[in-house]
Amino acid sequence: MPVTTIADRTVHVDDEGFLTVYDEWDEDLGRRLAAQIGVTLTDAHWKAIRFLRADFRTRGETATIRRVSTLAGIPTxxxxxxxxxxxxxxxxxxxGLPKPHGCV
Structure with missing residues (x-):
């Protein structure tokens, strides 16, 4: 499993740079990851991200956009x-989750 350094800490990632160890993530790292792809996080962003994290912990897979929209109440x-x-x-x-199934 590849490792990389983000914000002065070592994290495990897949070949596309998605984190592979759930507990290596925290909100500070989330802010750093967002900045790397040009996203400035607001409360609305955090609502979606926190839903994804909680849902992943329960289901063991990353929610699709449809699931986020339906269950988190955030329009597509x-x-x-x-x-x-x-x-x-x-x-x-x-x-800090795996890429959702069906995502190219």
């Missing part, structure tokens, strides 16, 4: 505004 259009172009992939990256 808003998710595309918050995380432009590839919201599911960007949300998972910032949340």
């Amino acid at each position: 259009k808003e998710l595309f505004t918050l995380f432009p172009k590839k919201p599911a992939k960007k949300m998972a990256y910032i949340a």
